[in-house]
Amino acid sequence: MEFEESGIGEECGVFGCVAAGEWPTQLEVAQVLTLGLVALQHRGQESAGIVTSNGAPSPTYTTLKGMGLVSTAFSPEALLKLRYGNLGICHTRYSTTGISELQNCQPFVVDTLHGKIAVAHNGELVNAHALRKKVMRHGVGLSTCSDSELITQLLALNPPMEEQDAPDWVARIKNLMTETPTSYSLLVMFKDVIYAVRDPYGNRPLCIGRLVPISKLHSPGAGEQDTEGWVVSSESCSFQSIGAKYYREVLPGEIVQISKHGIKSLSVVPRPEGDLPAFCIFEYVYFARPDSIFEGQMVYTVRQRCGRQLAIEAPTDADVVSTVPESATPAALGYAHQSGLPYIEVLCKNRYVGRTFIQPKFGALTDNFAGKRVVLIDDSIVRGNTISPIIKLLKEAGALEVHIRVASPPLRFPCYMGINIPTKEELIANKPEFQDIAGYIGADSVQYLTVEGLVSAVQQGIASHQEDKMISPTNKSSKRVGHCTACLTGKYPVELEW
Numbered sequence: 367m368e369f370e371e372s373g374i375g376e377e378c379g380v381f382g383c384v385a386a387g388e389w390p391t392q393l394e395v396a397q398v399l400t401l402g403l404v405a406l407q408h409r410g411q412e413s414a415g416i417v418t419s420n421g422a423p424s425p426t427y428t429t430l431k432g433m434g435l436v437s438t439a440f441s442p443e444a445l446l447k448l449r450y451g452n453l454g455i456c457h458t459r460y461s462t463t464g465i466s467e468l469q470n471c472q473p474f475v476v477d478t479l480h481g482k483i484a485v486a487h488n489g490e491l492v493n494a495h496a497l498r499k500k501v502m503r504h505g506v507g508l509s510t511c512s513d514s515e516l517i518t519q520l521l522a523l524n525p526p527m528e529e530q531d532a533p534d535w536v537a538r539i540k541n542l543m544t545e546t547p548t549s550y551s552l553l554v555m556f557k558d559v560i561y562a563v564r565d566p567y568g569n570r571p572l573c574i575g576r577l578v579p580i581s582k583l584h585s586p587g588a589g590e591q592d593t594e595g596w597v598v599s600s601e602s603c604s605f606q607s608i609g610a611k612y613y614r615e616v617l618p619g620e621i622v623q624i625s626k627h628g629i630k631s632l633s634v635v636p637r638p639e640g641d642l643p644a645f646c647i648f649e650y651v652y653f654a655r656p657d658s659i660f661e662g663q664m665v666y667t668v669r670q671r672c673g674r675q676l677a678i679e680a681p682t683d684a685d686v687v688s689t690v691p692e693s694a695t696p697a698a699l700g701y702a703h704q705s706g707l708p709y710i711e712v713l714c715k716n717r718y719v720g721r722t723f724i725q726p727k728f729g730a731l732t733d734n735f736a737g738k739r740v741v742l743i744d745d746s747i748v749r750g751n752t753i754s755p756i757i758k759l760l761k762e763a764g765a766l767e768v769h770i771r772v773a774s775p776p777l778r779f780p781c782y783m784g785i786n787i788p789t790k791e792e793l794i795a796n797k798p799e800f801q802d803i804a805g806y807i808g809a810d811s812v813q814y815l816t817v818e819g820l821v822s823a824v825q826q827g828i829a830s831h832q833e834d835k836m837i838s839p840t841n842k843s844s845k846r847v848g849h850c851t852a853c854l855t856g857k858y859p860v861e862l863e864w
């Protein structure tokens with residue numbers, strides 16, 4: 367069998383739920399957690415884990431972990447064990463630090479001076495190596511190579527300013543933020559609350575939703591008194607599958623407490639003076655589900671805008687516009703709309719062929735394009751493994767010309783913040799062949815969206831009221847909008863130690 371990798375690795379998904387009102391709750395917290403996690407499956411398929419708590423003063427935590435997809439990681443019998451949960455957090459993993467095995471599977475649960483905490487993490491610590499040594503110097507033993515275990519242990523450490531008798535979680539989380547600037551979106555469960563945390567750069571997403579009765583879901587009159595519970599998720603797409611209303615995003619550097627009494631913003635930790643937020647721009651380009659909302663805008667709409675911008679920057683003399691399914695479709699529609707060319711489908715994707723299994727992944731919808739000049743849109747070219755066989759297929763099936771337009775700039779640099787990008791040498795944009803990329807992949811022409819074009823397509827939809835919401839009284843630097851583009855530009859949001 368022949369294998370050839372394509373694309374860039376996903377990331378992780380975190381999800382949490384706290385039942386509102388009286389406990390024990392009537393809300394099926396375990397079911398909400400499982401459904402929420404299934405909706406984040408695109409962010410990681412290696413393993414999954416769920417931890418629930420009954421929320422009592424000396425709480426009982428129930429933990430389930432398994433390898434593979436959410437649907438296969440837990441047996442129905444095992445899920446029954448979670449039924450007394452009044453709150454819980456869960457995680458679906460794509461490993462970046464520490465191999466894909468059960469002991470690295472999240473959430474991590476450790477006992478601290480004040481009781482057990484459970485931690486779910488999306489991201490990757492840029493200073494994990496040095497921090498590991500530092501923590502070990504304190505006499506803390508680490509049982510895995512995972513940076514998420516490191517976060518858990520850092521939270522368990524007494525911060526310098528803490529009192530002995532009661533834990534000060536804000537102080538502990540701030541201490542973590544002092545030790546490591548990025549990249550993490552975290553859910554920390556302690557007894558009867560969940561702390562939702564985004565690093566000061568806001569590199570990874572995190573948002574909050576409100577569970578309301580189905581009858582009130584679409585009613586504008588549904589008020590706080592109708593709240594059945596609170597949910598928190600890497601992406602808002604999961605709210606649709608559990609009947610929750612989008613509430614708001616957790617801000618960069620913010621620590622939000624979620625309890626049965628509601629949502630409370632405890633603090634917003636500032637970035638160093640002058641530093642902009644650095645939300646991963648590739649969430650918009652490729653990772654996120656198109657029905658998710660970031661920074662007040664739907665990912666699908668941003669992808670369409672990228673396609674429109676691409677049509678402005680790289681117009682093509684052609685007959686039809688099409689997509690490399692799945693994720694490039696909104697950009698292709700945007701390109702078609704802007705260029706005035708008709709949009710048609712030229713490829714049929716076999717959804718049962720895995721990411722690394724070379725061919726046949728696509729079939730040609732010959733009748734739609736034989737004898738025509740095709741502009742084919744993809745959202746990204748990474749190694750270049752996907753696009754070449756497609757061009758060959760389309761030409762053999764009768765396309766007169768195939769012009770490739772890419773709705774993001776060439777990827778040239780590795781990511782150290784939670785995404786597995788191939789090594790520099792593996793990236794097609796760094797190879798000598800890139801000088802004649804069209805000839806190399808067999809296209810009639812190839813053009814990419816510029817960095818400026820991508821950034822403007824992303825940022826023009828961030829409404830000024832959204833920008834205002836990002837201002838915190840203590841942190842004027844969070845006033846402005848900013849995105850990480852490091853894999854495209856080599857400009858990392860923080861100075862790297864290697």
Ligand SMILES: O=P(O)(O)OC[C@H]1O[C@H](OP(=O)(O)OP(=O)(O)O)[C@H](O)[C@@H]1O
Nearest residue numbers: 372373691692693747748749750751752
């Ligand atoms: O240049 P390469 O290394 O081949 O990778 C680039 C391709 O990988 C991704 O798609 P993927 O096949 O993951 O599927 P999707 O578009 O359906 O999400 C991306 O959308 C590109 O099409």
Ligand SMILES: NC(=O)CC[C@H](N)C(=O)O
Nearest residue numbers: 377378461462463488489
């Ligand atoms: N992709 C991620 O967010 C991974 C989280 C963490 N670094 C892990 O490897 O488990």
Ligand code: SF4
Nearest residue numbers: 646647781850852853
């Ligand atoms: S380097 Fe690229 S993939 Fe990594 S966080 Fe930045 S934009 Fe996202």
Ligand SMILES: [Mg+2]
Nearest residue numbers: 690691692693
């Ligand atoms: Mg693709």
